[in-house]
Amino acid sequence: MAPTVPDRAQVVIVGGGIVGCSIAYHLTRRGLTDVIILEQGQLTGGTTWHAAGLVSQLKSSHNLTKLAEYSARLFEDLEEETGQASGYRTPGSVLVADNHERMEEILRGVSMAKTVGVEVRHIEPDEALDLCPLLNIDDLVGAAHIPYDGQTSPVDTTMALAKGARSRGAQIFEGVRVSDLTTEGERVSGVTLADGTHIEAETVVLASGMWTRQLAATAGI
Numbered sequence: 001m002a003p004t005v006p007d008r009a010q011v012v013i014v015g016g017g018i019v020g021c022s023i024a025y026h027l028t029r030r031g032l033t034d035v036i037i038l039e040q041g042q043l044t045g046g047t048t049w050h051a052a053g054l055v056s057q058l059k060s061s062h063n064l065t066k067l068a069e070y071s072a073r074l075f076e077d078l079e080e081e082t083g084q085a086s087g088y089r090t091p092g093s094v095l096v097a098d099n100h101e102r103m104e105e106i107l108r109g110v111s112m113a114k115t116v117g118v119e120v121r122h123i124e125p126d127e128a129l130d131l132c133p134l135l136n137i138d139d140l141v142g143a144a145h146i147p148y149d150g151q152t153s154p155v156d157t158t159m160a161l162a163k164g165a166r167s168r169g170a171q172i173f174e175g176v177r178v179s180d181l182t183t184e185g186e187r188v189s190g191v192t193l194a195d196g197t198h199i200e201a202e203t204v205v206l207a208s209g210m211w212t213r214q215l216a217a218t219a220g221i
Contacts, residue, residue: 003171003173005036005038005173005176005193005197005199006036006171006199007197007198007199007200008190008199008200008201009034009035009036009171009199009200009201010032010034010035010201010202010203011027011032011034011035011036011201011202011203011204012036012038012190012191012199012201012203012204012205013035013036013037013038013205013207014038014178014191014204014205014206014207014208014215015037015038015039015046015206015207015208015209015211015212016037016038016039016042016043016044016045016158016162016172016174017043017044017046017047017048017158017207017209018044018048018051018154018157018158018161019048019207019209020037020039020205020207020208021037021043021158021161021162021165021172023207024037024161024162024165024170024172025161025164025165025170027165027170028164028165028168028169028170029164029168033168033169033170034169035165035169035170035171036170036171036172036173036199037162037165037170037171037172037173038173038176038177038178038191038193039172039173039174039175039176040175040176040177040178040211041174041175042174042175043158043159043162043172043174044154044158044159046208046209046210046211047209047210048154048155048158048209049154049155051154052151053087053151053152053153053154053157054151055068055071055072055075055088055149055150055151055152056068056093056146056149057069057072057113057118057120057146057148057149058095058106058109058110058113058118058120058144058146059109060109061112062112062115062116065109065112065113065116065118066116068118069113069116069117069118072090072148072149072150075088075150075152075157076088076090078157078160078161079160081160081164082160082163082164082167083163084156084159084160085153085156085160086152086153086156086157086160087152087153087155087156087157088150088151088152088153088157089150089151089152090147090148090149090150091149091150091151092131092145092146092147092148092149092150093145093146093149093150094123094128094131094132094143094144094145094146095109095143095144095146096125096128096135096140096142096143097140097141097142097143098140098141099141102141103141103142106122106142106143106144107122107144109144110122110144113146118146118148119146119147119148120144120145120146120147121144121145122142122143122144123142123143123144123145124142124143125137125140125141125142125143127143127145128140128143128145131145176193177193177194178191178192178193178194178208178215179192179193179194179218180192180215180218180219181204181215181216181218181219182198182219183219183220188201188204188219189201190204
């Protein structure tokens with residue numbers, strides 16, 4: 001018998017992809033246990049399973065770089081924590097520049113990444129060729145090597161996040177479609193399911209990918 005969806009929760013997350021499961025994982029890790037995920041199909045059945053899963057730690061801002069560095073550590077630690085393999089591997093990456101403007105941009109990223117603990121270094125074209133033998137270095141002026149960049153399995157990582165969230169009290173319901181957001185005054189107060197069931201919530205999080213716009217419109221957003 002399928003578990004019954006509760007009629008209220010502190011946090012309702014709409015969408016059981018990697019974003020929704022990550023939100024539930026991190027909320028429960030901070031001590032919030034009255035959290036439910038509502039997924040209209042199966043976990044990872046929407047946008048997540050199409051993703052390439054690339055994990056690159058050099059970003060355009062300090063905050064994004066810090067988030068990417070944290071994500072890389074999280075993906076590496078999930079299997080030990082949950083017993084569910086995330087599929088994370090770290091072959092590393094090489095960023096190349098064929099002009100000085102691009103090289104300056106890469107070097108700024110290298111400096112910023114080092115401040116948040118990313119292992120990264122500036123390398124010459126010859127070393128880039130050693131790392132990537134198919135590379136044509138004739139026009140390169142420099143490169144950067146990030147040895148712990150990698151790739152993760154979006155599906156396996158999502159399942160590991162879901163397992164971690166469940167272990168701390170979150171509930172996940174698959175095959176449950178949210179049709180509308182409900183409001184009281186100027187705040188969203190819950191969701192209505194396709195079968196007419198209403199769930200009250202202190203907070204509703206839309207993590208529903210391309211369906212987010214459609215759902216937000218039901219609350220005038």
